[in-house]
Amino acid sequence: xxxxxxxxxxxxxxxxxxxxxxxxxxxxxxxxxxxxxxxxxxxxxxxxxxxxxxxxxxxxxxxxxxxxxxxxxxxxxxxxxxxxxxxxxxxxxxxxxxxxxxxxxxxxxxxxxxxxxxxxxxxxxxxxxxxxxxxxxxxxxxxxxxxxxxxxxxxxxxxxxxxxxxxxxxxxxxxxxxxxxxxxxxxxxxxxxxxxxxxxxxxxxxxxxxxxxxxxxxxxxxxxxxxxxxxxxxxxxxxxxxxxxxxxxxxxxxxxxxxxxxxxxxxxxxxxxxxxxxxxxxxxxxxxxxxxxxxxxxxxxxxxxxxxx
Amino acid sequence: xxxxxxxxxxxxxxxxxxxxxxxxxxxxxxxxxxxxxxxxxxxxxxxxxxxxxxxxxxxxxxxxxxxxxxxxxxxxxxxxxxxxxxxxxxxxxxxxxxxxxxxxxxxxxxxxxxxxxxxxxxxxxxxxxxxxxxxxxxxxxxxxxxxxxxxxxxxxxxxxxxxxxxxxxxxxxxxxxxxxxxxxxxxxxxxxxxxxxxxxxxxxxxxxxxxxxxxxxxxxxxxxxxxxxxxxxxxxxxxxxxxxxxxxxxxxxxxxxxxxxxxxxxxxxxxxxxxxxxxxxxxxxxxxxxxxxxxxxxxxxxxxxxx
Numbered sequence: 001x002x003x004x005x006x007x008x009x010x011x012x013x014x015x016x017x018x019x020x021x022x023x024x025x026x027x028x029x030x031x032x033x034x035x036x037x038x039x040x041x042x043x044x045x046x047x048x049x050x051x052x053x054x055x056x057x058x059x060x061x062x063x064x065x066x067x068x069x070x071x072x073x074x075x076x077x078x079x080x081x082x083x084x085x086x087x088x089x090x091x092x093x094x095x096x097x098x099x100x101x102x103x104x105x106x107x108x109x110x111x112x113x114x115x116x117x118x119x120x121x122x123x124x125x126x127x128x129x130x131x132x133x134x135x136x137x138x139x140x141x142x143x144x145x146x147x148x149x150x151x152x153x154x155x156x157x158x159x160x161x162x163x164x165x166x167x168x169x170x171x172x173x174x175x176x177x178x179x180x181x182x183x184x185x186x187x188x189x190x191x192x193x194x195x196x197x198x199x200x201x202x203x204x205x206x207x208x209x210x211x212x213x214x215x216x217x218x219x220x221x222x223x224x225x226x227x228x229x230x231x232x233x234x235x236x237x238x239x240x241x242x243x244x245x246x247x248x249x250x251x252x253x254x255x256x257x258x259x260x261x262x263x264x265x266x267x268x269x270x271x272x273x274x275x276x277x278x279x280x281x282x283x284x285x286x287x288x289x290x291x292x293x294x295x296x297x298x299x300x301x302x303x304x305x306x307x308x309x
Numbered sequence: 310x311x312x313x314x315x316x317x318x319x320x321x322x323x324x325x326x327x328x329x330x331x332x333x334x335x336x337x338x339x340x341x342x343x344x345x346x347x348x349x350x351x352x353x354x355x356x357x358x359x360x361x362x363x364x365x366x367x368x369x370x371x372x373x374x375x376x377x378x379x380x381x382x383x384x385x386x387x388x389x390x391x392x393x394x395x396x397x398x399x400x401x402x403x404x405x406x407x408x409x410x411x412x413x414x415x416x417x418x419x420x421x422x423x424x425x426x427x428x429x430x431x432x433x434x435x436x437x438x439x440x441x442x443x444x445x446x447x448x449x450x451x452x453x454x455x456x457x458x459x460x461x462x463x464x465x466x467x468x469x470x471x472x473x474x475x476x477x478x479x480x481x482x483x484x485x486x487x488x489x490x491x492x493x494x495x496x497x498x499x500x501x502x503x504x505x506x507x508x509x510x511x512x513x514x515x516x517x518x519x520x521x522x523x524x525x526x527x528x529x530x531x532x533x534x535x536x537x538x539x540x541x542x543x544x545x546x547x548x549x550x551x552x553x554x555x556x557x558x559x560x561x562x563x564x565x566x567x568x569x570x571x572x573x574x575x576x577x578x579x580x581x582x583x584x585x586x587x588x589x590x591x592x593x594x595x596x597x598x599x600x601x602x603x604x605x606x607x608x609x610x611x612x613x614x615x616x
Contacts, residue, residue: 145320152593152596153593155551156555164577164580165338245452245454248559
């Protein structure tokens with residue numbers, strides 16, 4: 001009498017697995033690829049910590065960002081050192097203000113600038129690109145020529161010009177950053193739209209009597225999302241960089257607001273007086289944010305656009 | 310090819326015109342002119358000053374004069390702040406300085422970046438490869454305004470080897486830090502582009518054929534792989550130029566080199582629109598021309614592209 005061998009039984013079971021195979025969507029695939037990317041996941045974690053720090057950090061602050069600590073003001077290099085006892089965890093800046101609170105404020109500003117600037121660019125660029133690509137023909141030609149012309153002018157100079165002319169303010173900064181950021185986005189979206197609009201499913205939608213606007217919104221836009229997200233994620237650190245550069249020159253955000261670029265500029269101006277922490281804390285935050293954001297952007301690109309490696 | 314050159318020129322000319330006209334109108338609709346001060350001037354004095362700078366003319370006449378003077382005489386008009394200088398003087402004084410270290414850092418970054426990238430690709434997964442990749446990543450987080458303070462901290466404050474700023478007729482000690490600060494970031498980018506491009510080329514069929522014929526590695530790389538490798542680098546040179554231009558603004562400020570960037574930021578802060586406009590237009594025109602040149606170089610470089 002031969003008992004069924006266990007191995008054969010197991011094999012049979014594997015072969016006759018009756019559960020239906022769960023289909024995997026593009027987004028699930030992308031998520032799996034992203035989660036497997038160690039550098040990107042570590043970056044998400046670190047960036048998350050920084051964001052958390054900007055939210056929780058203020059509750060631990062002893063001094064707020066505008067108060068001047070008169071006690072240490074006369075001796076910033078000595079008594080203004082980073083220390084737990086005085087409550088200045090990151091030391092004080094040149095005017096005797098608490099650097100810990102200032103760094104939190106600056107990090108929040110820089111992150112906001114990156115996000116809102118990129119979001120503006122994303123919305124404007126996507127709408128413009130879809131319109132140009134979908135309408136096509138002469139309209140497309142004129143619209144893209146306009147973009148070409150604007151792209152030919154150095155973006156930083158345009159931002160500086162806009163800020164000088166319209167006055168320096170938070171609102172204007174976002175407008176100016178968005179005004180130069182959307183151009184490349186529009187180009188990318190237009191190219192994608194051109195390849196999409198002749199595909200069968202668009203033709204099917206049109207044959208079914210779907211209106212042009214609905215086709216753009218319901219059928220083309222979702223298929224663009226991958227490319228748009230990847231580019232937007234790379235745009236965020238670029239916005240932060242540009243803003244920091246302009247703020248470093250003193251042409252960006254002005255007091256009482258501050259950003260990491262401004263703090264780095266202040267720290268760089270006083271590093272000869274033995275107050276190195278004024279440079280190092282903002283610099284560390286800045287470099288960490290930029291590097292993690294680039295890793296996340298790269299991870300997203302690998303995850304959402306597997307052909308393009 | 311000729312048709313392509315003409316077509317590109319036809320785009321470049323309206324771009325430059327649009328740049329001039331747009332900046333001109335921006336300047337005129339800006340609140341607070343160069344002559345508004347806390348103590349208001351008597352109207353007669355203001356009228357005289359405006360007449361002196363041609364601001365009492367109708368707007369279209371001003372625009373026409375401005376355009377005419379730029380195109381025909383290459384004259385950007387007088388500065389609003391410095392009474393005895395015009396914009397051309399300011400440009401003539403600062404631009405050669407910015408150009409000197411700008412060109413130097415351009416050459417250094419391209420040469421070092423390309424060599425590093427090629428070395429990294431040839432010795433794939435060696436220490437030099439990791440160094441190039443690391444520099445490529447660091448490049449994104451170490452733009453000029455981060456490199457500047459780090460360099461001064463290291464070489465001036467700690468080691469005391471180099472002067473912390475100034476120009477001194479362009480002596481080499483004064484050039485080193487501006488050039489490194491400006492070059493590092495895009496040197497990393499160029500190294501990264503060259504490396505990935507070279508890796509791709511080395512895996513292609515014609516390189517395998519060249520190797521199979523028994524050519525020595527040196528010949529394979531110099532004769533066959535180098536040219537296609539450099540194509541993406543050539544198309545990156547346009548953005549690099551823009552980077553050097555805007556970066557030079559930082560270098561001029563931070564290292565006090567006396568270049569054009571100082572005048573630019575100074576005029577932006579004091580609302581000296583004439584200087585601001587002049588420098589913006591100069592930089593814009595240069596960018597358009599360099600983009601034109603890189604596109605032509607690309608067309609000439611890549612035999613596959615026919616326009």
